[in-house]
Amino acid sequence: MDICVSGNEIIPNITTHQELKETSFLSVLARQIPYPDFNQSPRNMYSCQMAKQTMGTASHTLRYRSDNKMYSIITPQSPLVRTTAYDHYQFDKYPLGTNAVVAVISYTGYDMEDAMIINKASMERGFQAGVIHKTEVIDLREVAGLRTNSQEVGLIFSSKDIDPKYSEMFDADGLPFIGRKVCQDDPVCSYIDLTKNETKYHKYKSSEPAFIYDVKVLGNGTDKEIQRVAITYLIRRDPIIGDKFANRHGQKGICSFLWPQENMPFTENGIIPDILFNPHGFPSRMTIGQMIETLAGKSGAMHGLVHDSTPFTFSEDNVASDYYGKLLEGCGFNYYGTERLYSGVDGRRLEAKIFIGIVYYIRLRHMVGDKYQVRSTGPIDQITHQPVKGRKRAGGIRFGEMERDSLLAHGTTFLLQDRLFNNSDKTLVHMCKKCGSIISPYLSKLKDNSENQVEFWTCKTCDSPENIVKVAIPFVLQYLVSELASVNIKVKFSAS
Numbered sequence: 475m476d477i478c479v480s481g482n483e484i485i486p487n488i489t490t491h492q493e494l495k496e497t498s499f500l501s502v503l504a505r506q507i508p509y510p511d512f513n514q515s516p517r518n519m520y521s522c523q524m525a526k527q528t529m530g531t532a533s534h535t536l537r538y539r540s541d542n543k544m545y546s547i548i549t550p551q552s553p554l555v556r557t558t559a560y561d562h563y564q565f566d567k568y569p570l571g572t573n574a575v576v577a578v579i580s581y582t583g584y585d586m587e588d589a590m591i592i593n594k595a596s597m598e599r600g601f602q603a604g605v606i607h608k609t610e611v612i613d614l615r616e617v618a619g620l621r622t623n624s625q626e627v628g629l630i631f632s633s634k635d636i637d638p639k640y641s642e643m644f645d646a647d648g649l650p651f652i653g654r655k656v657c658q659d660d661p662v663c664s665y666i667d668l669t670k671n672e673t674k675y676h677k678y679k680s681s682e683p684a685f686i687y688d689v690k691v692l693g694n695g696t697d698k699e700i701q702r703v704a705i706t707y708l709i710r711r712d713p714i715i716g717d718k719f720a721n722r723h724g725q726k727g728i729c730s731f732l733w734p735q736e737n738m739p740f741t742e743n744g745i746i747p748d749i750l751f752n753p754h755g756f757p758s759r760m761t762i763g764q765m766i767e768t769l770a771g772k773s774g775a776m777h778g779l780v781h782d783s784t785p786f787t788f789s790e791d792n793v794a795s796d797y798y799g800k801l802l803e804g805c806g807f808n809y810y811g812t813e814r815l816y817s818g819v820d821g822r823r824l825e826a827k828i829f830i831g832i833v834y835y836i837r838l839r840h841m842v843g844d845k846y847q848v849r850s851t852g853p854i855d856q857i858t859h860q861p862v863k864g865r866k867r868a869g870g871i872r873f874g875e876m877e878r879d880s881l882l883a884h885g886t887t888f889l890l891q892d893r894l895f896n897n898s899d900k901t902l903v904h905m906c907k908k909c910g911s912i913i914s915p916y917l918s919k920l921k922d923n924s925e926n927q928v929e930f931w932t933c934k935t936c937d938s939p940e941n942i943v944k945v946a947i948p949f950v951l952q953y954l955v956s957e958l959a960s961v962n963i964k965v966k967f968s969a970s
């Protein structure tokens with residue numbers, strides 16, 4: 475069996491099979507990458523990974539759906555540079571990004587290491603604006619804590635006897651009006667406890683304001699009263715500092731600053747970039763495909779064309795950069811895609827020519843709003859008295875052994891003590907200096923001459939209060955000593 479790729483490779487009487495296309499070996503996602511044959515292969519693989527994390531157009535029937543969480547972008551565009559597979563799979567019906575004017579420039583320090591500066595005015599005009607559709611199911615059977623279907627629920631949705639301050643919030647059925655804004659702890663719906671004749675409210679828990687997008691009544695049609703509803707919230711997610719973006723070449727970036735438009739560099743034509751991309755992102759990653767896309771996007775925008783970026787269409791005899799370079803020259807631009815830029819801060823011309831063009835950028839669903847974690851003081855673990863972990867519980871971020879080693883290496887001992895002791899499980903305990911025990915001292919009471927109760931600490935084993943001192947130790951140490959005592963192991967502390 476002999477397989478060839480293109481027709482001119484056929485050897486008569488030997489070749490038995492031919493590939494349908496040069497791109498047949500690529501997956502659906504890989505076939506969306508523009509000029510992948512110009513990229514280093516790991517970048518194409520990263521691109522495929524990131525394509526699964528986009529905040530695109532997941533569905534056109536969101537109005538009728540009740541997904542737990544659905545991300546979508548609300549100002550998508552059709553890419554100016556795309557492959558034939560993009561059209562074949564009709565991706566324009568499910569667009570996921572925008573054609574951004576990208577300048578490859580190191581401007582201020584805010585674009586170091588995969589950070590990128592976004593034009594604030596672009597953001598305000600709707601650049602990469604997104605929303606989340608989140609659905610919450612409220613089941614009165616669950617609220618009442620019932621397991622079996624036969625039991626009477628005793629709760630019904632109703633706005634009867636509601637607090638007058640909530641009167642604008644509910645319809646007669648106790649369910650919210652569509653389009654209403656809800657903030658943290660606002661009541662979403664009201665229901666009546668028939669046994670106690672009390673009106674109760676289900677509250678909106680998230681700290682992020684939302685709008686009531688849809689209310690669906692769930693049931694089998696035989697229930698007398700509504701007992702189960704699905705409420706869909708619409709949450710706005712404009713791009714903010716810390717949100718993640720990527721282009722189709724595996725080049726991801728975190729927005730580090732929403733730069734005021736008037737302080738952004740601008741071209742002779744007055745074009746102000748949407749994104750500033752740091753040039754250090756190119757040498758080690760070698761995403762030449764992105765450079766070609768920049769040229770193609772720019773020439774496509776000028777000539778009113780959509781360029782085909784299917785792999786293996788250019789060759790050594792038909793060079794991509796030359797093709798697009800000539801198109802750029804044809805509309806008065808530099809062959810190499812570079813332009814003179816002017817500082818937005820002082821208006822002076824930048825000395826270096828800047829590579830600028832249009833690249834299709836995609837918003838990824840990782841947003842700081844869902845990830846940031848802060849804690850001053852808060853909940854602690856019942857056993858260890860150390861801060862709990864977990865963002866939801868207002869817990870801390872683990873300061874592990876590698877972090878400890880780092881502080882040790884830096885000699886920052888006070889910071890080390892602050893993290894691992896003062897802000898963790900510092901406890902004051904009583905210790906007997908004579909027997910070296912922290913579990914033998916106990917609080918004793920005596921009556922003095924005037925019959926007043928006097929409390930003092932004394933050692934149970936030495937039977938004397940003379941050697942008792944107060945020491946600060948981590949609570950887990952006391953816990954360890956107690957646990958060891960439970961298996962008959964004595965722990966003795968000495969001063970030296």
Ligand SMILES: [Zn+2]
Nearest residue numbers: 906909933936
């Ligand atoms: Zn003692």
